[in-house]
Amino acid sequence: xxxxxxxxxSVQPGGSLRLSCAASGFLLDYYAVAWFRQxxxxxxxxxxxxxxxxxxxxxxxxxxxxxxISRDNARNAVYLQMNSLKPEDTGTYYCAVAAIDCSDxxxxxxxxxxxxxxxxxxx
Numbered sequence: 001x002x003x004x005x006x007x008x009x010s011v012q013p014g015g016s017l018r019l020s021c022a023a024s025g026f027l028l029d030y031y032a033v034a035w036f037r038q039x040x041x042x043x044x045x046x047x048x049x050x051x052x053x054x055x056x057x058x059x060x061x062x063x064x065x066x067x068x069i070s071r072d073n074a075r076n077a078v079y080l081q082m083n084s085l086k087p088e089d090t091g092t093y094y095c096a097v098a099a100i101d102c103s104d105x106x107x108x109x110x111x112x113x114x115x116x117x118x119x120x121x122x123x
Contacts, residue, residue, distance in 0.1 A: 001025040003114030005095045010120040011085055019080040021095030021114055032098055033071065033078040034105045037091040038116070044094070049102035050078060057102030062088070085121045092116035 007019040021033060034049035034057075048069040049057035056069055068081040078095060094117075096110035 001112065003095055003097065003112060005093060005114040005117040008093060008117030008119045010122070012123050013086055013121055015085050015121070016081070016083045017085065017119060019082065019093055019095075019117060019119075021078045021080075023076050023097070027073075028071065028076050028078060028097065029073045030099070032100045032102050032105070033069075034096050034098070034102070034110065035069065035078075035080045036094045036096060036107055037089075037119070038094070039091040044107045046105050046107065047093070048080060049100075049105035051100070051102045055102060057105055082119070085119075087121050087123075090119060090121050092118050 002024045004022045030052055032049055032051045035047040036044045037047055038044040047060050047063055050069045050071050066084045071078045094113055096113045098110045100109055
């Protein structure tokens with residue numbers, strides 16, 4: 001059972017990245033998947049969540065209108081499209097799964113995490 005986050009990188013402000021969260025050993029179909037990000041010395045912050053039925057929870061206020069979460073059950077993957085990136089989006093991004101509905105997606109609700117992928121936004 002493994003989650004693999006990928007797609008991070010270094011971009012200039014205003015740029016875009018698409019993060020992918022792929023699962024192996026189990027099907028994502030039955031789980032909500034959330035993206036979190038963390039900056040060194042700060043708590044892990046929930047960014048977005050999508051339920052097993054494709055219902056999207058509230059985006060973090062700081063990313064509303066810029067980030068979009070989606071899922072492709074045929075590929076057993078969830079994506080986070082990040083547009084208009086800002087320096088404050090810099091951090092390590094993690095995906096995680098849980099049997100929740102995304103109305104609340106605090107990190108404590110998630111027991112299965114992928115390794116992080118680094119996103120750096122700077123000029």
